[in-house]
Each structure stands twice: as C-alpha cells, then as structure tokens.
Amino acid sequence: MSEPQPIHLSDYRPPAHRVTRTELTFDLAPGATRVKARLHLERHPEREAGEPLWLDGESLVLKSIALDGQPLEEDEYQQSNAGLKVHQVPERFILDTEVEIAPSENTALEGLYQSGGMYCTQCEAEGFRRITFYPDRPDVMATFTTTVIGDTQSEPILLSNGNPTERGELPNGRHFATWEDPHPKPCYLFALVAGDLKKVEDHFTTMSGREVTLQIWVEEENLGKTEHAMESLKRAMRWDEQAYGREYDLDLFMIVAVNDFNMGAMENKGLNIFNSAAVLTHSRTATDATFQRVEGIVAHEYFHNWSGNRVTCRDWFQLSLKEGFTVFRDQSFSADVNSAPVKRIEEVSFFRTAQFAEDAGPTAHPVRPDQYIEIGNFYTLTIYEKGAEIVRMLCNLVGEEKFREGSDLYFSRFDGQAVTIEDFVSCMAEVSGLDLTQFMRWYSQAGTPEIDAFGEYDYARGQYRLLLRQRTPATPGQSEKQALHIPVRLGLVGTKSGSDLTLTLDGESLGTDAVIHLREEEQEFLFTDVEEAPVPSLLRGFSAPVKLAFPYSREDLAFLLANDSDGFNRWDAGQRLTLLALDDLIAAHRNGVEKVMDSRVVDAFRILLEENSDDKAVLAEMLTLPSEAYIAEQQPLVDVDAIHAAREFVRQSLAHELRDELLAVYRTNQSDAAYEPTPEQIGQRALKNVALSYLMSIEDEEGVEAAKAQFGTDHNMTDVRHALTLLVHSSCSEIADPALKAFGQKWAQDPLVMDQWFSLQVTRPQPDALDRVRYLMEHPAFSLKNPNKVRALIGAFANQNRINFHRLDGEGYRLLADVVIKLNRLNPEIAARIITPLTRWKRFDEQRQELMKAELERIAGEDLSPNLYEVISKALA
Numbered sequence: 001m002s003e004p005q006p007i008h009l010s011d012y013r014p015p016a017h018r019v020t021r022t023e024l025t026f027d028l029a030p031g032a033t034r035v036k037a038r039l040h041l042e043r044h045p046e047r048e049a050g051e052p053l054w055l056d057g058e059s060l061v062l063k064s065i066a067l068d069g070q071p072l073e074e075d076e077y078q079q080s081n082a083g084l085k086v087h088q089v090p091e092r093f094i095l096d097t098e099v100e101i102a103p104s105e106n107t108a109l110e111g112l113y114q115s116g117g118m119y120c121t122q123c124e125a126e127g128f129r130r131i132t133f134y135p136d137r138p139d140v141m142a143t144f145t146t147t148v149i150g151d152t153q154s155e156p157i158l159l160s161n162g163n164p165t166e167r168g169e170l171p172n173g174r175h176f177a178t179w180e181d182p183h184p185k186p187c188y189l190f191a192l193v194a195g196d197l198k199k200v201e202d203h204f205t206t207m208s209g210r211e212v213t214l215q216i217w218v219e220e221e222n223l224g225k226t227e228h229a230m231e232s233l234k235r236a237m238r239w240d241e242q243a244y245g246r247e248y249d250l251d252l253f254m255i256v257a258v259n260d261f262n263m264g265a266m267e268n269k270g271l272n273i274f275n276s277a278a279v280l281t282h283s284r285t286a287t288d289a290t291f292q293r294v295e296g297i298v299a300h301e302y303f304h305n306w307s308g309n310r311v312t313c314r315d316w317f318q319l320s321l322k323e324g325f326t327v328f329r330d331q332s333f334s335a336d337v338n339s340a341p342v343k344r345i346e347e348v349s350f351f352r353t354a355q356f357a358e359d360a361g362p363t364a365h366p367v368r369p370d371q372y373i374e375i376g377n378f379y380t381l382t383i384y385e386k387g388a389e390i391v392r393m394l395c396n397l398v399g400e401e402k403f404r405e406g407s408d409l410y411f412s413r414f415d416g417q418a419v420t421i422e423d424f425v426s427c428m429a430e431v432s433g434l435d436l437t438q439f440m441r442w443y444s445q446a447g448t449p450e451i452d453a454f455g456e457y458d459y460a461r462g463q464y465r466l467l468l469r470q471r472t473p474a475t476p477g478q479s480e481k482q483a484l485h486i487p488v489r490l491g492l493v494g495t496k497s498g499s500d501l502t503l504t505l506d507g508e509s510l511g512t513d514a515v516i517h518l519r520e521e522e523q524e525f526l527f528t529d530v531e532e533a534p535v536p537s538l539l540r541g542f543s544a545p546v547k548l549a550f551p552y553s554r555e556d557l558a559f560l561l562a563n564d565s566d567g568f569n570r571w572d573a574g575q576r577l578t579l580l581a582l583d584d585l586i587a588a589h590r591n592g593v594e595k596v597m598d599s600r601v602v603d604a605f606r607i608l609l610e611e612n613s614d615d616k617a618v619l620a621e622m623l624t625l626p627s628e629a630y631i632a633e634q635q636p637l638v639d640v641d642a643i644h645a646a647r648e649f650v651r652q653s654l655a656h657e658l659r660d661e662l663l664a665v666y667r668t669n670q671s672d673a674a675y676e677p678t679p680e681q682i683g684q685r686a687l688k689n690v691a692l693s694y695l696m697s698i699e700d701e702e703g704v705e706a707a708k709a710q711f712g713t714d715h716n717m718t719d720v721r722h723a724l725t726l727l728v729h730s731s732c733s734e735i736a737d738p739a740l741k742a743f744g745q746k747w748a749q750d751p752l753v754m755d756q757w758f759s760l761q762v763t764r765p766q767p768d769a770l771d772r773v774r775y776l777m778e779h780p781a782f783s784l785k786n787p788n789k790v791r792a793l794i795g796a797f798a799n800q801n802r803i804n805f806h807r808l809d810g811e812g813y814r815l816l817a818d819v820v821i822k823l824n825r826l827n828p829e830i831a832a833r834i835i836t837p838l839t840r841w842k843r844f845d846e847q848r849q850e851l852m853k854a855e856l857e858r859i860a861g862e863d864l865s866p867n868l869y870e871v872i873s874k875a876l877a
C-alpha cells in the first residue's frame with residue numbers, strides 16, 4: 001500500500017491568497033471539455049507578503065496559464081499531481097488558466113461527470129479541484145459568473161448557480177448560457193448541469209413578499225414524479241421562515257434529478273443536485289418510506305441555504321457545523337409535518353443501530369475529527385446524526401426560545417463567513433448564559449457514553465435515590481475519556497397510580513418531567529416527597545446519545561410499556577422487554593436447549609393489539625421487533641445464527657399465539673382510498689403490513705392469501721412491495737416466482753423500481769441468496785458504475801441479510817471484497833463505504849474473524865485509493 005498522509009485540525013492556517021471573484025467558461029465535450037478560469041486573487045490580510053500561490057488541481061491537463069495577462073514561463077510555476085504552485089505573485093492579480101478534462105471518463109462521480117446523457121457536477125468536499133485549478137477549501141469565498149457552452153441538440157438546457165443573465169446561439173450548432181451568483185461562496189457549492197431536461201415550475205412568495213420561481217428538472221419520462229418534492233420544498237421554505245426566520249435569497253431555486261450520484265443530494269447554491277432516488281416519487285413506484293425520505297432530503301438541502309451556504313465551514317473538520325445542525329433542522333421539520341413520536345422512534349432506532357456500531361468500530365471518530373486522510377470518508381453517521389443529537393441536546397439545554405435567539409445571532413453575526421463549531425456553540429452560550437465548556441467535549445470525544453443507573457426507594461422517608469455512573473469506552477487513538485455533560489430527561493412513574501409523580505430535587509419542585517444534568521463520573525440524585533414506589537422512566541425522548549442500563553425487571557418494563565407518559569420511552573420499554581426475552585433465547589440456541597417463549601412478551605403484545613389505543617403508526621412501531629443488527633449491537637460477541645434463530649422464534653411464537661388478533665388488525669386496516677402520503681394513511685399501511693409480516697412468518701394460509709391478493713390489487717408501491725417481499729422471503733415459491741418475474745418485467749424501464757426488485761431478492765433468508773446476488777450482478781439493469789445499483793444489490797445483501805453475508809464458507813465476504821476491489825478503481829468513495837460490514841470483523845467469532853480479515857488483507861494487497869487506504873488501515877490496525 002502507498003501511504004497517503006493525514007492532515008490535522010491543529011495545522012489550520014488561513015490561505016495565503018483568497019479569490020474574490022471567479023469567472024468560468026465551460027466548453028462541453030464528453031472526452032475533452034475545456035474549462036477557462038479567470039480568478040481575481042489577493043493576498044490574505046493575515047498572511048505575509050511574498051508567499052507562493054497554491055492552487056489545488058487533480059487530473060487536469062493544463063493548456064495555458066497567464067498572470068495579469070502575461071503567459072507564465074515554465075520556471076515561474078510548478079505542477080504536481082495535487083496542484084499548481086506559482087512562485088511569485090503580486091498583492092492583487094488576475095490569473096487565467098485553461099484546462100482540459102474528460103467528463104465521460106469520470107466514474108468517481110466527483111467533479112464534472114456524465115450521468116446518462118447529461119453533464120453534472122459534485123464538488124463537495126474536494127471535487128472542484130477536478131474541474132479547474134483553484135484554492136479548493138471552504139474558507140475561500142468568491143462570487144461566480146459561469147458561462148456554459150454546449151450542443152444545441154443534446155444539451156438544450158444549460159444551468160449553473162444563481163440567476164441567468166445571458167444566452168445565445170453560437171456557430172456549429174452550439175449555444176451558451178451565462179449565470180451569475182451574487183452570493184460569495186466556496187467552490188464546493190459550485191454546480192453545473194447540461195442536458196436534455198424538462199422542468200416542472202412553481203412559485204413561492206417569501207415572508208417579505210418576494211416572488212421565487214421554483215423548478216425541478218428531470219428527464220422527460222420523470223415529469224410525473226415531481227409533485228411530492230415540489231410540495232415538500234414549499235413546506236420547507238415556509239417552515240424555515242416560521243421556525244428560524246430564514247428567507248430564501250435568490251429569485252430562482254432549482255432542483256435537478258440525476259441517476260448517478262454518490263450520496264443523497266447536494267445543496268449547491270440555487271441549484272441543488274439530487275440523486276433521483278431522493279427526489280422522484282409516485283404512488284405506483286415509490287414506498288411510503290421513500291415519500292418521507294424525499295420530503296426530509298428536499299428540506300435538508302433547502303435548509304443548507306442558511307446552515308451551510310450563507311454561513312459555511314472554515315475547514316472540513318467543521319463539517320458537522322453545517323451537517324449536524326441541518327440534520328437537526330430537517331428532523332424538526334419532519335417531526336412538525338408528520339407524527340412527531342414516530343419520527344423520533346425511527347430516528348433513534350436507526351441511530352442506536354448504525355451510529356452506535358460506527359462509534360464502536362475501527363473507524364470511530366469524534367463529531368469534530370482532529371485528523372483525516374480523505375474527507376470523503378467523513379460523511380458519516382457520526383458527523384451527521386450524532387452531530388444532530390448534540391444540537392438537539394443544546395436546544396434542550398438552553399430551551400427553545402433561547403435556541404432560536406442563539407441561531408438568529410449565529411446567522412446574523414457570521415453571515416457570509418466560514419466559521420467553526422465554537423462560533424456556533426458560543427452563540428448559544430452567549431444568549432443563555434450557560435457555561436458550555438464541558439459540553440464541548442461531545443465534539444472532541446469519540447465513542448458512545450454508557451450510563452449505569454441504579455435506583456432505590458426508601459418507603460420510610462418517601463425518597464428515591466438515583467445513582468448515575470458514566471463512562472465512555474476507549475476508541476482508536478483515544479484511550480482516555482473525560483466525563484461529559486449529559487442531560488438526562490426523566491420521570492418517576494408511580495407503581496400504584498400509574499402516573500408521573502412530582503419530582504422534588506434539593507427542595508426544588510421540577511414538575512413531573514425534568515432534565516437532570518450528569519456532569520461527574522458518578523452522581524447521586526435524591527428525590528424527596530416521593531409518595532409511592534416508582535419505576536423510573538429514564539432518558540425520555542432519548543435526551544442524549546448514550547447507552548443507558550438500568551436493572552429493570554420484566555414486570556417493570558411491562559408496567560412502563562403500559563403506563564409511561566413519554567411515548568418514546570413506552571416504545572423503548574417494549575423493545576427492552578423483547579430484548580430480555582431474546583437474550584434468553586439466544587442463550588438457549590447456543591446451548592442447544594429447547595426455546596421457550598416468554599409469556600410476558602406475548603401478553604404485552606396482546607394488550608397492544610386489543611387495546612388499539614395508539615396512533616396507528618406508533619402501534620406499528622411498538623409491534624416491530626428490534627432488528628437483527630440492533631440485537632447484535634447489544635451482544636458482547638455477535639452470534640449471527642443464534643440472533644437470527646431467536647428473533648425468528650419470537651416472531652413465529654407471537655404469530656401463532658396472536659394469529660386471530662393480527663388477522664383482525666390486518667383486515668380492519670385495509671383501505672382502498674386513493675393513495676396519499678399523509679401520516680394517517682402511512683400509519684395505517686404500516687400497521688396492516690406489520691400484521692401481515694407476522695402472519696407470513698408462519699405462512700398462515702389466510703396470510704399467504706392476503707399477501708397474494710395485496711400484491712395483485714396493485715394499489716400502491718408500499719403495499720405491493722411489502723407483499724412481494726414477504727412472498728419472496730417465504731417458501732411459497734409457486735406464488736413468489738411468477739410475481740417476481742411479472743414485477744421485473746413490468747418495471748424493467750424504471751431504474752428506481754428495479755433497485756427495489758434487486759434488494760428484496762437478495763435480502764431473502766434462504767441459502768440461495770448469495771447465488772442470486774452473483775446472478776443478478778449480470779442482469780442488464782445492474783451496473784457497478786451506478787451507486788444506487790451497488791447499494792440496492794451489494795449493500796442490501798451485506799447489511800440486511802446477515803445470515804447469508806456471514807456464511808461460514810466465507811463466500812459472502814469474498815463477494816463483497818471482489819466488488820470493493822473493482823470499485824477501488826471505478827468509484828473510491830463508494831468502495832470505502834460499501835466495505836463497512838467487513839471492517840467490523842472484531843465483533844464476530846474467531847472463525848468469521850479469520851475469514852473477514854483475510855478478505856481485508858486481500859483488498860489491502862491492491863493499489864488502493866486514499867479512501868480505501870484510510871478505511872482498511874484502520875480496520876487492520
């Protein structure tokens with residue numbers, strides 16, 4: 001392996017030169033696009049005179065270079081594979097360069113590339129350096145003017161950031177368009193799109209009465225799939241005005257859908273570029289989950305216009321400044337426009353599964369890392385989701401009103417600047433008067449804090465003593481951890497009354513639901529005037545991103561499940577109760593002892609089904625078992641087979657015991673109302689489909705008939721896909737095979753539906769799943785060059801089909817490693833992501849450890865991209 005060097009936060013210095021104005025001209029051609037750049041540069045006031053000019057640049061063929069109009073001689077500059085140095089430059093000057101690049105050869109999908117017939121860009125984090133020579137760092141902010149020249153036939157539409165100012169015809173069937181973006185921006189927010197696109201247009205009047213034109217640009221066949229994204233955009237624009245006082249600042253806002261995209265979407269100024277999977281929806285092609293995801297991502301990218309674009313990051317170590325805050329903003333938006341408790345349950349169950357695993361693995365890193373080799377590897381659950389949890393804690397600590405005051409201050413004080421996480425937190429400290437010094441450790445310390453809680457009720461004194469102990473396990477490069485400032489929201493639920501008791505702490509009454517602050521490694525809280533013995537409801541709403549253990553009995557948990565006033569903790573009590581039962585069953589499986597179902601779980605589920613008192617979406621969540629991945633997360637050493645067997649046993653036992661109740665829930669929640677992605681309909685479908693899953697787990701005759709009918713009714717993709725998945729995952733091949741085939745033929749031309757068709761096949765638990773992956777990799781609709789396809793087939797198999805991926809013959813690991821080796825050349829960013837399950841090898845038994853490690857070593861033998869080098873060297877350290 002070659003050895004790329006890490007860069008360090010502590011080495012930050014402002015750039016020697018800054019760009020105030022950038023003028024670009026693109027002359028598009030697939031294999032030889034010409035890019036002319038005119039940069040207006042000046043010395044940075046904080047840096048000394050006489051320093052050379054450094055411009056980043058990768059895979060660029062330099063055609064010409066001139067300083068203040070004078071072509072540079074060869075000894076006046078020096079080019080390397082990382083960029084270009086001009087030895088002597090004046091205080092202020094203009095630099096003209098022309099380079100040639102090849103969008104058609106760009107399979108990494110960073111910089112300027114082709115997706116289908118169109119050209120598009122992805123510049124965050126460091127893609128702009130593949131377009132032209134430039135100080136490619138977020139603390140260099142310039143206004144941009146961009147002229148795009150393309151073919152009149154194949155690229156009738158030419159887009160860039162800002163407002164269109166000029167367009168016209170050119171000789172040889174060419175034409176051009178010029179765009180001006182008046183807002184200074186870092187180059188990672190630059191965007192260009194050119195192709196044969198069609199638009200849907202709408203309008204939005206901002207709070208101060210300005211008219212904004214909204215456009216969604218897609219390929220013609222997708223024109224019917226933009227409505228939900230457009231409605232979501234308008235909702236998000238209104239919400240940001242109301243919740244944060246943020247108004248849009250250009251006359252035009254554009255979204256473009258592209259099929260080949262590494263991530264979900266990108267917040268380029270005025271021209272958001274989206275993975276088509278994150279923007280296109282139709283009731284016949286997209287599931288409820290996709291409708292909700294689209295709404296969230298459209299909002300996320302829009303919200304970046306303030307949290308990211310107007311106020312941006314000083315350097316990439318501060319990535320969570322914009323991402324953590326923007327995820328928090330999109331989560332709050334989605335909670336407001338949908339069912340808030342369900343949104344929180346979904347967020348937390350995902351977070352505790354995936355982010356906890358990241359924080360416990362070899363690539364664990366702080367929310368603000370202090371070093372990295374490849375920033376592309378840091379678009380992680382830790383930076384995004386844990387970053388959002390930190391912002392949520394801040395909001396809860398200072399209160400909603402002060403939080404808004406703090407964010408107003410942040411946006412006004414730092415508008416147009418590139419700033420740090422301290423700048424954000426200090427605004428919150430300033431408006432609230434709180435000391436957030438200890439709190440800042442959340443940003444620098446990796447790993448998931450663990451809290452051990454103990455409680456004791458003193459009948460004679462009427463006191464409840466709560467002891468909290470925190471520790472954060474060591475993570476790579478951080479063996480010593482300091483105590484964190486952890487807000488623990490809690491209530492004490494009276495065992496007689498079943499309701500929240502008044503909390504009195506140090507003589508002060510805190511109401512029935514309060515936040516206590518854990519700052520020490522060990523801290524005791526003595527609640528007085530506690531009239532009856534309580535069961536504590538701790539960490540309500542998941543008030544901090546920690547693991548909390550309390551020695552609850554199963555009776556305690558059943559009690560909380562029935563009585564907790566906090567919806568999130570009611571759900572969590574159910575999860576904890578099921579996990580205890582699963583623990584016993586996992587042990588029984590390992591010891592070869594007969595498995596016995598815990599009747600307390602059956603009783604709890606029966607009550608849920610019979611009382612039917614919850615919001616349907618909440619009830620569906622309550623009835624959903626913890627995933628295999630989450631169960632694995634609880635085990636000291638993961639036993640893949642025992643987890644699968646135990647979970648199946650619980651599923652089937654519940655289905656047998658509660659068969660009639662489940663069938664009744666299924667039947668009463670069927671509806672032929674026209675599809676709408678409303679929270680009510682989504683909740684109803686979720687509930688019905690959970691019930692159907694249970695029935696199908698025992699291949700109940702009426703369940704199978706129901707699944708078959710649901711598939712055949714073809715009412716909406718949520719129901720169709722769910723029914724098809726259940727059939728394909730069952731042994732009913734005489735129904736499943738023709739259904740699968742019909743579905744594949746019907747949707748052969750729709751890549752987003754084909755992604756679903758791939759995923760649902762390779763996640764089946766039967767032992768032929770791996771052969772199906774290999775077989776489907778040859779399918780004409782599959783391509784390793786398309787990240788959505790890689791995720792749908794390889795990602796789904798490796799992450800969601802644990803028993804088959806972890807086969808004891810090592811074939812699952814080999815398959816993933818083969819793909820990673822190919823992607824290392826094609827698309828390093830995707831390669832470094834898709835490899836994740838292999839990097840977690842230390843969590844498994846010895847036999848599997850050996851097999852996984854061997855595959856990592858085989859990959860390490862290749863000529864690795866910096867992306868994979870960084871991940872593999874951490875995984876093998």
Ligand code: ARG
Nearest residue numbers: 124125263265266267376379
């Ligand atoms: N800023 C984008 C978002 O969160 C993500 C872009 C990440 N791009 C990448 N190549 N890693 O909305």
Ligand code: ZN
Nearest residue numbers: 300304323326
């Ligand atoms: Zn983002």
